[in-house]
Amino acid sequence: MSTLQKTVTQKNLTPRQVVAELNKYIVGQDEAKRSVAIALRNRWRRMNADKEIRDEILPNNILLIGPTGVGKTEIARRLAKLADAPFIKVEASKFTEVGYVGRDVESMIRDLTDIAINMVKTEMQERVEEEAKKIVEDRILDILIPPVKKGEDNATGFHSDDDSFSPDNASDQELNERTREKFREKLQNGELDDREIEVEVQKSSKSPMMQVFGPQGGMEEMGINLQDMLGQMGGKQKTKRKVTIEEARELLLEEESEKLIDHESAVQEAMERVQKQGIVFIDEIDKVAESSGDGNKGGGGPDVSRQGVQRDMLPIVEGSNISTKHGMVKTDHILFIGSGAFHVSKPSDLIPELQGRFPIRVELNSLTEEDFFDILTQPKNALTKQYQAMLKSENVDVEFTEGALKEVAAIAAQVNERVENIGARRLHTILSSLLDELLFAIPDDISSGDITIDKEYVNKQLDDLVKDKDLSHYIL
Incomplete structure (x- = not known):
């Protein structure tokens, strides 16, 4: 059994187990979790299918549709960690059509290969760490x-080639x-x-x-x-x-x-891992779609460049050989997850061929006030837990009452509705403003002790900001 197969076998989580793991970090979005869990398990199923048909089983790429800050990127990132797979996040809007100055779409596969090689080398270095420590x-x-x-x-200055003669x-x-x-x-x-x-x-x-x-793939590779x-x-x-x-x-x-470590083996294993386990998360894919209400549709202008990027992306998503400095990489079994808000455009505005390469479409829900409260309390990496851990390093124990967190959740929902809906990212700005005074005072004014953040404290710190629409626009 190859090292790659061993890795896959160790990570053979069932779809239900994958969802349970994702639930530790992501609130709601059950349909999206279900889809990516099935996609991850299908990889294991393909690896363990009959050899005759294994190469014929292609991944079902996923298109995540939903507003910013609802968990699209986090779902993909956590999925890659669960699979222990090479993962890269790219923004579709940063690519340009081949022939124009800028990064071409093939560079995402080259970057993914570099990530995989670093990942494999790190694993190999961990295996030889004890031996290396002795040498050091x-x-x-x-x-x-x-x-x-x-x-x-x-x-004494005595010298002889004969050991027996030199006591x-x-x-x-x-x-x-x-x-x-x-x-x-x-x-x-x-x-x-x-x-x-x-x-x-x-x-x-x-x-x-x-x-x-260089502006083009070949030139960049030559560089x-x-x-x-x-x-x-x-x-x-x-x-x-x-x-x-x-x-x-x-x-x-x-x-x-x-x-x-054996560098040649590391490269070979990494290339194999990219081809069989790689995950590419293409964010802002809606930015390269033709706008539904754009009068340029079918004509000139920026849509020509957008279509060019889509057409360059198509063979990679379909399955092709991409040249890297380490050799050719086949993209047939790389899982592609597209993501976009699709406010201005619709998934149907993508070119038909590319649409067909993302057969599973999942619409993510906007976050409610209840979701915000759950995000502040449930995940293992909740923001409140992060702040508690940071202040604990200064010997200060901070506790948030339920009333305080409910008030923060209510303010987040209110500001998102009034200003701009940026989803859970709003909680970062609100908590930062809420704890600003406290974070500045520690450790000069407060060197240790217990601090309780209650509803009254939240209202005192944030009430003026929430009421002042202009201020909330800039601060929250």
């Missing part, structure tokens, strides 16, 4: 207590070994962490001066390869740095771990 320990010891080699001059040299070696072992013990106990030493580390061969960019070639020509240059032993450990551990 020896390197640091060699700096502190250089070893005495056989046949070298001893303390003094042997005693020097024994003494050296004993000293090294004492220092090894001190190193392992962290007693020497603050001591400064001079270490020789590899210098980065890539310089910003060498970066080459990357030229940069690599120029870097390799310089060889593995080294530089000396004076650092503490604690810092030296980190620098050398990274260097030694890098030496121990």
Whole structure:
């Protein structure tokens, strides 16, 4: 069984289990969670299907439709973590049609491949970490207590190629070994962490001066390869740095771990993982659709460029071979998740061929006041829990009463309705304004203790902002 298959087997969550995991971080949007859970399980099903038909089973790409801040990106990001899969989020509006200055759509696959390679290398480095730590320990010891080699001059200046003829040299070696072992013990106990030493580390061969960019995929790829070639020509240059032993450990551990891993195997595994597990989240896909009410439809103007981006995107989503600096990547089994608010345009305004490549469409609901309260209390990474954790580091315990959180939820719903609906992102701005005074006062005025945020405190801090429409426009 390949490493990739082992990874997939370990992550064989059922759709119900996937939804349960997503529920820990995302409130509501049950239909969207259900769709992505099925899509994730289908990957495992494909990997375990008969070999004859495995390659014929294509992923059902998903189009998430809904206003900003309702959880579209978070669903995709959490899905990728659950699958332990290479994941990239791109914005469709940032791409330009091939032939124009800017990034072409193929770059998202090249970037996804780089992400996968870094992911696999990190995993490999973790596997060799213990071995690398021992090598680093020896390197640091060699700096502190250089070893005495056989046949070298001893303390008396005597030298001989014959060990048996150099008893003094042997005693020097024994003494050296004993000293090294004492220092090894001190190193392992962290007693020497603050001591400064001079270490020789590899210098980065890539310089910003060498970066080459081009408007088209081929040119961009050529630029990357030229940069690599120029870097390799310089060889593995080294530089000396004076650092503490604690810092030296980190620098050398990274260097030694890098030496121990098989880079070729890492690239091969990453390429396989991209092709079979990769997830591409294309945000703002509605921005490259023709506007329904645009008089330019079918004519010139910006819609021509938008259509060009869609047509460039089509073969990638359909399944094609994309050239990267590591080799060709087949996109047939990469899962694509499109996302957009579709306020101005509709999904049907995308070119028909691209529409057909996103067969599963899920409409996400706008968030209600009750949803905001749940978002503040239920998720493992709720904003309130984040602020509590930050202030706990200052020895201050903050508690939010239920009344306070209900008031914050009500204000978020009210401001979204009056100003602009940005979904759950509104909670970030409201909580930031609510706790501004407190965050500034700690630790100068408040060094420790318990603080309770109640409804009265919320009204006191936010009442004027909510009432003043102009202020709420800019602050909340």
